[in-house]
Amino acid sequence: MTKSRILIVEDEVIVAMHLRLILERLGYECVGQVTSGEEAVKVAASTSPDLIIMDIRLSGDMDGIEAARRILANTSTRVVYATAYADASTMRRAMDSTSPAGYVLKPFVEHALRKTLEEALAKGISASGQAAHQPPVA
Amino acid sequence: MDLGAVAATTFEKLYETAPAAMLLIDSNRRIMLANNAAENLFGYGHGELAGTEVDALLPEAAEEERAGAVEGSAEPGTPESPVPAPELWGARRDGTRFPVDVVFGPLDLRQGESAVVAVVRDVTKRHEMEQALRQNMVIFERMFEFAPDAMIVVNSEGVIARANAQSESMFGYTRDELLGAPLEILLPVQFRERHHQYREQYFSAPRLRPMGIGLQLMGRRKDGAEFPVDIMLSPLESDQESRVALAVIRDMTVRAKLVEQEQMRRALEQKETLIKEIHHRVKNNLQVISSLLSLQADQLGAWVEERLLDTQTRVRSIALIHEKLSRTDDLAQLDFPAYLKDLIDDLKGSYGETHAAQIRLEADSRYFGLDTAIPCGLIVVELVSNALKYAFPEHRQGHVLVQFQVMEDGRCALRVSDDGVGIPDRVDVDKPATLGLQLVQALTRQLSGHVVIRRSEGTTVEIIFSPPREIVP
Numbered sequence: 001m002t003k004s005r006i007l008i009v010e011d012e013v014i015v016a017m018h019l020r021l022i023l024e025r026l027g028y029e030c031v032g033q034v035t036s037g038e039e040a041v042k043v044a045a046s047t048s049p050d051l052i053i054m055d056i057r058l059s060g061d062m063d064g065i066e067a068a069r070r071i072l073a074n075t076s077t078r079v080v081y082a083t084a085y086a087d088a089s090t091m092r093r094a095m096d097s098t099s100p101a102g103y104v105l106k107p108f109v110e111h112a113l114r115k116t117l118e119e120a121l122a123k124g125i126s127a128s129g130q131a132a133h134q135p136p137v138a
Numbered sequence: 139m140d141l142g143a144v145a146a147t148t149f150e151k152l153y154e155t156a157p158a159a160m161l162l163i164d165s166n167r168r169i170m171l172a173n174n175a176a177e178n179l180f181g182y183g184h185g186e187l188a189g190t191e192v193d194a195l196l197p198e199a200a201e202e203e204r205a206g207a208v209e210g211s212a213e214p215g216t217p218e219s220p221v222p223a224p225e226l227w228g229a230r231r232d233g234t235r236f237p238v239d240v241v242f243g244p245l246d247l248r249q250g251e252s253a254v255v256a257v258v259r260d261v262t263k264r265h266e267m268e269q270a271l272r273q274n275m276v277i278f279e280r281m282f283e284f285a286p287d288a289m290i291v292v293n294s295e296g297v298i299a300r301a302n303a304q305s306e307s308m309f310g311y312t313r314d315e316l317l318g319a320p321l322e323i324l325l326p327v328q329f330r331e332r333h334h335q336y337r338e339q340y341f342s343a344p345r346l347r348p349m350g351i352g353l354q355l356m357g358r359r360k361d362g363a364e365f366p367v368d369i370m371l372s373p374l375e376s377d378q379e380s381r382v383a384l385a386v387i388r389d390m391t392v393r394a395k396l397v398e399q400e401q402m403r404r405a406l407e408q409k410e411t412l413i414k415e416i417h418h419r420v421k422n423n424l425q426v427i428s429s430l431l432s433l434q435a436d437q438l439g440a441w442v443e444e445r446l447l448d449t450q451t452r453v454r455s456i457a458l459i460h461e462k463l464s465r466t467d468d469l470a471q472l473d474f475p476a477y478l479k480d481l482i483d484d485l486k487g488s489y490g491e492t493h494a495a496q497i498r499l500e501a502d503s504r505y506f507g508l509d510t511a512i513p514c515g516l517i518v519v520e521l522v523s524n525a526l527k528y529a530f531p532e533h534r535q536g537h538v539l540v541q542f543q544v545m546e547d548g549r550c551a552l553r554v555s556d557d558g559v560g561i562p563d564r565v566d567v568d569k570p571a572t573l574g575l576q577l578v579q580a581l582t583r584q585l586s587g588h589v590v591i592r593r594s595e596g597t598t599v600e601i602i603f604s605p606p607r608e609i610v611p
Contacts, residue, residue: 012422012429014426014429014430014433015425015426015429017429018429018430018433019429021432021433021436057422084422085418086461086464087414087418087465088465106421106422106425106457107421107425107427107428107429107453107457108425108428109450109451109454109484109487109488110432111487111488112484112487115487
């Protein structure tokens with residue numbers, strides 16, 4: 001069985017290092033680690049990952065939701081949001097415009113991230129992705 | 139023909155063709171002669187007027203007629219205004235009437251008889267114009283009087299010459315008090331002196347303009363109350379000697395209140411956005427701390443890793459409070475039972491959902507601020523972690539019960555009990571050696587509470603504390 005290939009989009013490099021450590025422990029392959037939406041779009045196109053862990057607030061002008069929207073329009077992959085920015089309107093925008101395969105709220109615990117990734121990867125890929133969870137909106 | 143006869147003939151021609159209606163009336167008020175213009179004006183055929191009484195054309199009743207017209211055209215209750223009153227009314231043959239201007243000239247006829255020449259002019263047009271003018275005046279009078287703004291006419295000496303009804307109610311003075319009074323009585327005392335100068339400047343170059351652009355203008359009521367106003371100044375056409383200006387004054391109290399409310403609403407909105415942003419930043423930073431712990435743990439071996447991951451769970455319990463707070467309306471008070479539920483779900487995950495012990499929560503409803511929620515959350519983390527780690531060795535089955543109780547006297551009890559193997563006797567709970575129990579002791583002190591431990595049928599640790607007064611968002 002081939003390793004699932006995952007792209008990390010995270011502007012806090014320490015958090016990105018942590019995510020990479022978790023992915024390696026879980027036996028996934030990290031195909032890249034970028035800090036902006038613009039880079040994410042570029043790297044997703046060149047590496048075609050199975051899944052993207054996407055922060056919503058990023059450095060640069062493009063946020064994670066917009067980056068995910070652009071990536072999902074052209075590439076078959078899954079997006080899992082990992083964000084501390086979980087207000088109702090942001091989550092609604094994320095759910096409505098990108099139908100993510102899952103999300104974890106920061107600070108995350110490893111087991112929750114692992115579970116979310118496993119569930120997301122177990123799903124078939126569709127260009128629009130699939131919602132693994134209901135959004136945590138009030 | 140003698141000269142007299144020529145003159146008479148010429149006169150007769152002139153008289154016949156003159157555009158003005160002319161009547162020659164004898165002393166018995168009978169018409170002796172009427173020219174073409176007169177016959178046309180009154181609607182009679184040629185020669186028909188001779189011998190008719192002049193009263194048929196200019197009825198005596200004209201006086202009464204005029205009185206009637208006054209009553210008919212003047213609306214009840216309007217300010218007195220002279221109503222169109224032509225000198226006289228003419229009556230046509232068909233009975234219709236029209237306003238006329240009549241000039242009478244006495245004539246001495248031969249045989250010593252006297253007669254009167256009447257030159258009659260139809261003044262219907264002028265009459266109609268006067269009528270319209272008066273109507274306009276009434277309309278403008280009413281617009282002035284009943285305008286929703288206070289309207290005050292003031293002369294260059296600053297004396298109030300006219301004031302409308304709204305002026306009375308806005309400033310609380312009667313009309314009599316206003317008329318003849320200095321305009322400055324309507325201003326707050328501290329502005330009166332300066333206003334004199336402004337007024338003099340205005341009258342040296344009067345033009346239509348709003349007053350005090352960019353300033354908050356204030357009016358002053360008779361009772362001393364001050365209120366915000368907007369004022370429009372306009373010069374009124376008048377002779378140069380007696381210059382007057384019209385001030386239109388609008389009470390801005392309601393508007394000012396709305397503006398104030400709007401400003402407060404915006405400030406509140408900004409505050410909320412800011413607090414949400416802070417909660418977000420705190421969570422992000424806690425994620426960085428949590429990640430640092432993981433990265434460090436990865437390099438230090440299993441024993442250290444386990445301890446550092448315990449602290450990661452502690453960090454997470456604090457982050458969860460910010461998460462919960464950022465979703466509340468007031469961003470300061472959180473629903474404590476809901477927080478406990480999420481916290482316990484997290485702990486279940488951390489220790490594996492396959493752990494043999496079941497965790498159950500019983501919690502009364504209560505809202506806490508950060509200062510109470512954080513120590514309580516950390517205490518629950520320590521006690522539940524301890525129970526899961528030590529009370530059920532070798533996959534022993536069992537239960538952990540987390541209870542939060544609000545007692546009648548307002549104190550709260552936070553209780554974690556298990557039916558596991560019990561705390562070993564060597565552990566002195568008052569002077570614990572492990573960080574977990576040390577934290578529980580310290581945090582309880584922070585809550586100004588006390589710890590009670592029961593070691594029968596498993597373990598129960600109870601924290602009793604008096605939280606601050608509840609503020610339900």
